[in-house]
């Protein structure tokens with residue numbers, strides 16, 4: 001084991017130097033639907049099928065549901081969808097039904113798929129690594145659909161972490 005000698009401010013600045021995608025993750029346990037916002041998803045480019053790595057926080061409601069069903073959907077959202085982002089990030093499925101009042105359909109894997117977004121991919125988990133605070137899941141794409149033309153979109157087109165950090169209202173106290 002190595003002592004942690006990292007200067008947190010430097011590590012934070014290096015980490016912030018690259019755009020990080022921000023997704024809304026949804027999943028289900030039978031008819032029970034859940035959803036959360038995640039930024040830790042890392043696409044593994046040039047792989048066929050597309051794979052993704054996501055760190056799912058153990059204390060979140062979504063964690064156990066994703067690990068049980070082994071499927072989830074990741075949605076790309078637009079920068080005009082801050083309300084949707086905070087809706088999923090600032091509340092827990094333990095307290096509210098996040099899908100009440102939202103337009104969605106049930107996708108190929110049974111996950112709820114939000115109608116208003118750039119597009120989504122559904123994934124099946126192929127591996128998971130346990131850590132004290134998170135489960136790191138590796139998953140492969142099973143379905144993908146775009147709701148707006150993808151021509152002209154770049155890797156920075158969807159809403160990303162910096163947009164959220166710079167523009168989100170403060171999180172209400174829990």
Ligand SMILES: Cc1cc2nc3c(=O)[nH]c(=O)nc-3n(C[C@H](O)[C@H](O)[C@H](O)COP(=O)(O)O)c2cc1C
Nearest residue numbers: 036037038039040056057060061062089091092093
């Ligand atoms: C900017 C931001 C990024 C987040 N990224 C992650 C993440 O990568 N993984 C994760 O498990 N939770 C992440 N969260 C936390 C969840 O979105 C949040 O705790 C949510 O309320 C969980 O809902 P649930 O209890 O219904 O699952 C993030 C929250 C914010 C504000």
